[in-house]
Amino acid sequence: MDNKGQTSAEFILLFGGIIVVVLLAVYMYKNYMSDLSGEISSEEVREFNVELRNIGNYFK
Secondary structure, eight states, rough: OOOHHHHHHHHHHHHHHHHHHHHHHHHHHHHHHHHHHHHHOOHHHHHHHHHHHHHHHOOO
């Protein structure tokens, strides 16, 4: 008989589920980014910058 109350409860459950999925995605993304940053060493970045400068010299 009380369809408005049931609809409200369903919306609350739906939004709660969406919030849980978003929080899990943010947590997994945070872990992915922190693992990725540890894999890049400063030596690799330095070598990449040197190569970019060498390539840039061809266009001057």
